[in-house]
Amino acid sequence: MGGKVQMEKIVIKGRGVIAGIVEGEALVCPKSITGWGGIDPETGIIKEHQNVNKGKSIKLKILVLPGSKGSNGWSCYFGAARVAGAAPKGWIFTKIDSSAGVASAVMKIPTIVDFQDRQDPCKLIKNGDWIRMNGETGEVEISRAPHLLPAKYPLAYQPFQPTVS
């Protein structure tokens, strides 16, 4: 008793676009976060009414998003969070788009984008997973206590070998 909980670990790989190695707790928004007012930049707390993570903060998390959503003001709320000290540690986009690209250029935090269909981080990563990401190689290491895994692994949880792009 008292020993370490064994963590299940899988690794996926996207395109690393802003270098840096960080690790932290995952916050996954499978329908993204709306632009213009979707977060409170002072605290990083998600304000969007329809967001599944409303009330949770992006601050110091590894934020996992499919891409951007809505207003061309998408990037500036994240930029404001950066200035206010409420930025995530790193972030991961299933597929890069122009608004997510600007936000990444502004945030300058480790960023990994453009995953293959079978490795969609929005499907593979769950809130609370421990993520270690390498923004240079594009590797994302997902760790989860086994009791949090489904009884039988669905296809999505099959361990992956990192692919070379």
Add this chain to the structure above:
Amino acid sequence: MMELSDYEDRLLAGEAGKLKQVAIQNIVRYAAILGARALCEVTKATVFCGAHNYLSACKSEDFDVVFSRMNLASDVVMSFDTTYDNCYIQSCVSPCDQNAYRPFGQSKAFFEKNRHYLDHARKAGVNIVGTCSPYLTGWLPIRGEHFVTTESGVTVIGNAIWGAMGNSDGIEAAFWSAICGRTPRWGNHVNENRAGTHLVQVETPIESILEWDLLGKAVGEKLPTGSVPVVTGKFSKVTFNKLRQMLTALAISSNCEMCHIVGYTPEARSVDDALQGNEPLGSYVIDDSSIEEAYDLVCESEAGSVDFVSLGCPHYDIDQIKKTADYLKGKTIHPDVTFTIWTVYPIKAMADENGYTQIVEDAGGSIYSGTCPGTIGDCFLNQYEAFVFDSLKQAESVRSASGKKVYYGDAYRCIDAAVKGKWAGRYRWKKL
């Protein structure tokens, strides 16, 4: 590896000063993130000027500090004192009206701070205009012209209706492009990326401007991220205002930047034309129920008292103000209701000249310019409990931000609600 021109190399080397150097450094970093291999020249830009609320996160009263940290993502403070000569640059909405501040719960000090921010932008080369509808003042990129804009609806309108080339980018990148005249050659700036990816068959009549607004939401709700819809249907009496309303609603309901409407937009003379020979990745049908669901998502279901009615998102043109004044003539707005119309300053001046402003004011309403309720923000919205809008974009954003009662419908029914002080069940949109 990115291919840069001599001009771009010189800017990167700092030969045109620190501001242009930082702007192009940011554009090159942005291009690398996207995976772009070259940049293209931007000749139309709208930029987001003024003392916007989100800028307060910077906790500084110094314009240069705020501009450098927030818009340039730089901790080195520099002056915003130049822009790209070969670009037509104008400002988007600011958080203040041209003249008034008291009705919005704003202080004179804040109004003057906003003016101060706008003055800085003007001195750098930005035409201070203050509209989400830059085409109302002649900002019209033509087919193949590369543009940047801070208004999401204008991104789609520019790509779809005019065949100009633009991405959503973001507020910061619009400034970078306006300063250095470049944006990544990626996404909609590349012809083959503009091909349709998904077919959308509209099987219900879409006629009124409200139904076009709802169509935008219904399509946006169905689209997978990053797709380009090819919309077909038996449309008639299509106007620019109907299309702009639809594309504005589409933009905020998805991350869509380009939309083909077969028979109406220039890159969609036919379905094949819009698909550029590619197989569609999927197809969707929009029927009566899709439009009804879109309406029910936005408009409060129970009738009730209202105290705020707003028309003009996107900003009204002069004919929309005329039609409003014609309908309002001889009527009186309920004393508990604030009735507002939103436009851009030259249109407001035309409304004054034509006597429309007088009619609206005689009825107890107001015409404001250069901003809108959502952009002004909480200091204004917190004064009211139940809102009425003729725009899906404004209705959704106010509902999302405030959680208060929001009604949404045809402009004439919105005026009826303003006169009665109540939203009645019969004002709800119904398919005829």
